[in-house]
Amino acid sequence: MNLIFVDAENVGLNTIQEIDTRITDKVFVFSNNEQIKILCHDLMFIMMDGYPIGKNQADFYLIAHLSKAISQVRYDEKKKLTFILYSNDNSLCQAFEFQCQHASIACEIIHTKPIQGQNTNHQEYTTAELNNIACLYKALKSKSMLVTELFNTTKLAQNEATKALNALVQKDLIARSSSNKKVWEVVAELKPELFA
Numbered sequence: 001m002n003l004i005f006v007d008a009e010n011v012g013l014n015t016i017q018e019i020d021t022r023i024t025d026k027v028f029v030f031s032n033n034e035q036i037k038i039l040c041h042d043l044m045f046i047m048m049d050g051y052p053i054g055k056n057q058a059d060f061y062l063i064a065h066l067s068k069a070i071s072q073v074r075y076d077e078k079k080k081l082t083f084i085l086y087s088n089d090n091s092l093c094q095a096f097e098f099q100c101q102h103a104s105i106a107c108e109i110i111h112t113k114p115i116q117g118q119n120t121n122h123q124e125y126t127t128a129e130l131n132n133i134a135c136l137y138k139a140l141k142s143k144s145m146l147v148t149e150l151f152n153t154t155k156l157a158q159n160e161a162t163k164a165l166n167a168l169v170q171k172d173l174i175a176r177s178s179s180n181k182k183v184w185e186v187v188a189e190l191k192p193e194l195f196a
Contacts, residue, residue: 001025001080003069005096006045007087008036009058011112015086016045020181028065030058059092066096070103078158082106082147088113097166101159106147109166125167125195132156132164137190140174144185171195 001024006016008031016039021027027045029036032053040047051061066083073081083105085096093109100107125133132154139145139153151161165184168174171194177183 002082002084004028004084004086005062005066006030007058007062007085007089007092008033010087010089010092013039015112016040016043019043019045019086028062030062030065032058059089059095062092063095063099066099070099070105073103073105078103078105079148079151082108084108084110086110086112097162101162104158106151106158106162108147109169129160129163129167130195132160133167133195134190136161136164137168137173137186140168140184140186144177144183146182147184150184167195 002021004019004021004025004027006019006027006029008016008029013033013036016029016036019027027043028048029040029045030048030051031037032049032051037047037049039045048061048065051057069083083096083100084107085093087093087096087109088111093111097107097109135154135156136150139150145153147165150165151158154161156164165174171188173186173188173190173194174184175187177185
């Protein structure tokens with residue numbers, strides 16, 4: 001089951017229309033926009049509005065609701081859940097990912113436009129993190145699969161697997177399958193210099 005959080009002020013109306021969900025998924029859309037409210041009603045998405053207007057107010061509201069949702073997850077449910085965020089706000093994405101990793105819940109960050117300055121951000125990886133990245137990549141190279149199946153196959157800790165998955169996505173080595181948006185597949189060759 002997925003809990004999907006949409007920073008609608010940041011990603012816009014079209015992204016909301018393109019979200020691929022199952023009936024068991026919950027979608028929380030954060031916006032004070034009237035058009036988005038109507039769309040959410042039609043799509044049976046949960047509208048999260050009424051927060052103050054101002055810089056980062058939607059972000060604070062989203063993280064507060066994320067924390068509330070995490071606090072209600074039972075231990076035996078953690079491996080069955082994936083928290084997904086649609087946003088292009090790097091600060092919000094970092095806060096969202098941190099909260100999920102801290103609670104050992106799988107998360108995915110979906111950017112709807114290229115990240116500004118993506119090539120100039122240099123991130124250092126430890127040997128253990130590089131091994132985890134290689135492990136996930138190798139598993140996906142052998143077979144496209146769902147996140148839960150991938151994490152179970154690699155037997156990595158939830159937070160380690162999530163971090164490795166996000167690293168592969170950021171380097172454009174894996175992507176969602178065009179035939180099934182819930183399935184991940186390899187789209188480029190893993191080269192050591194990408195993580196140097």
